[in-house]
Amino acid sequence: MSKIKTIAFAVCAALGAGSAYAEEFLVGVQIPLTGPLARVGMGTQEGIRVAAEVFNKTNGKHTIKLVTVDDESAPAKAVAAVEKLASQGVVAVTGGYGSNNISPASDAANKLGLAYITSGGVDDGLVKAGRKNFFRINNTEGYQKALVGLIGDLGVKSVSIIYSTKDATHGLAADVQKTLGAKGIKVAMHAFDPAITDFKPILNKVKLRDRSEFIAMVGYENEYVGILRAARVLKPTTVKAIAGVWSLATPKMAADFPDLMPNVYGTAVLPFPVNFTTADGKAFGEAYTRLHKKEPDYLGQFGYVQSMLLFEAIARAADAGTIKKGGVIEEMRKTDRQTLIGRVQFDANGDNKNFTQRMGQHQGKKVELVWPKEAATAKPVFPGVPW
Structure with missing residues (x-):
């Protein structure tokens, strides 16, 4: 190989590595920002934003960009929100509040092959429906x-x-x-x-x-x-x-x-x-206070945990080259991590059986x-x- 070709190859390789280093993934946030569930939706969204902030500063390789759609606290609008997010190229969905909204929304995500994670739905029917894409960190x-x-x-x-x-x-x-x-x-x-x-x-x-x-x-x-x-x-x-x-x-x-x-x-x-003592807790608390100018509460903690687990699964799937092959869902199933709400693992139905309030x-x-x-x-x- 000539010296010029060698240099050209090295430059291309470097550019390719730089592209991988800066790889950005769109993640959908389907959440009630208006309607009767607006207060809890906004609280959860605050934690989701913090998760993106912390992940983007600490991952070192991949970044997350959030795309948010208000589901207006209504089941039909929740489905429309997921479909709109999919049309915009998101690789997964986080959010949802109210089991009657989450059920049809996660159905829509399942049909579109998108992983869906929530902390806003505890109806056991959600984990008995046989959805392969559904995950929740809390339960009845x-x-x-x-x-x-x-x-x-x-x-x-x-x-x-x-x-x-x-x-x-x-x-x-x-x-x-x-x-x-x-x-x-x-x-x-x-x-x-x-x-x-x-x-x-x-x-x-x-x-x-x-x-x-x-x-x-x-x-x-x-x-x-x-x-x-x-x-x-x-x-x-x-x-x-x-x-x-x-x-x-x-x-x-x-x-x-x-x-x-x-x-x-x-x-x-x-x-x-709260006085956070773990590294994860301190990162969450500092970022939450800086972004929202107030102390965090449990809705923000739930939004943070569910989203950070999703972002980490996306990063693992990206490293494995399986993002477009159902890799995010597969990586979510491998989750086993200590979080702000305790240990999180997902069973075959996507439920976190370790959860205790x-x-x-x-x-x-x-x-x-x-x-x-x-x-x-x-x-x-x-x-x-x-x-």
């Missing part, structure tokens, strides 16, 4: 264990469960009822249609008929607010504590509804404010972890209600 069982564990540790003997008739919330409420009943705890069930806004009739039943010690709310943010407002008006005298599941024990809820949150319990991965409580201007005892940052204030 993890929330049920936390809520039942708290109730057991508090020594509560009677519970009123107020729950939405949506699939995920109905399923979780039924699981909690069954588990509490097996422990000899008296349970009264109160279903409500997601369209209602006046919860006083239900709270009247809790006050006059149930006379329960504990109210468990299984719904979403706007519904929690309605239930708590009704409870503050009616003040059921036998109630000693009120708890909800996702999206309740957050600094955002405390800031927006300071009169409703005192002493209320909700699931929480970490306390607020914790319970937090609004105490003053903080969210303290109160269950399980080994993770607690404070003792529960009990009895304690927001009136």
Whole structure:
């Protein structure tokens, strides 16, 4: 080979290496930014943005560019969002909130051959549908264990469960009822249609008929607010504590509804404010505070974890040359990593069976972890209600 050809070959090789080094992948974010799920959608999106920021600074070889479409908290719009993202060339999708939105959206992604990961859908039907592309980092069982564990540790003997008739919330409420009943705890069930806004009739039943010690709310943010407002008006005298599941024990809820949150319990991965001790946690906390000018909460943590796992799988598939051959989905199945929410592994259905939630409580201007005892940052204030 002549000297000129050798130099030309070396230059081409260098350019090729540079191209691989700077390889950028589009990742779709299908998320509710308007509609009734907007608050939780925006919280999750904040974590997704942080994941892209941290990944792009630390991977050293590949970069991620996010393409976001608002699904408007509606199933049909969620499908349209995924299809639009696919048309723009994304290699995978992260996001989603609400099992009734995630189910059709992940179906659409499956037909398009795109990996789909979420932390916003806990209906068990999502992992029983046989989708090869679906992954979630949390599930009903993890929330049920936390809520039942708290109730057991508090020594509560009677519970009123107020729950939405949506699939995920109905399923979780039924699981909690069954588990509490097996422990000899008296349970009264109160279903409500997601369209209602006046919860006083239900709270009247809790006050006059149930006379329960504990109210468990299984719904979403706007519904929690309605239930708590009704409870503050009616003040059921036998109630000693009120708890909800996702999206309740957050600094955002405390800031927006300071009169409703005192002493209320909700699931929480970490306390607020939080002191991260791991390298991953410190990277997340620093980037989150810098990007969003506030302390992180658990919605951001979930969005970060799900997306970072996806980005890492994309990088592995890129290195293996399998991006266009279903490699992202295959690499997701190999995931086994310690994260901000604990160890994450996916079973054959895409479920993370390691997931267990914790319970937090609004105490003053903080969210303290109160269950399980080994993770607690404070003792529960009990009895304690927001009136």
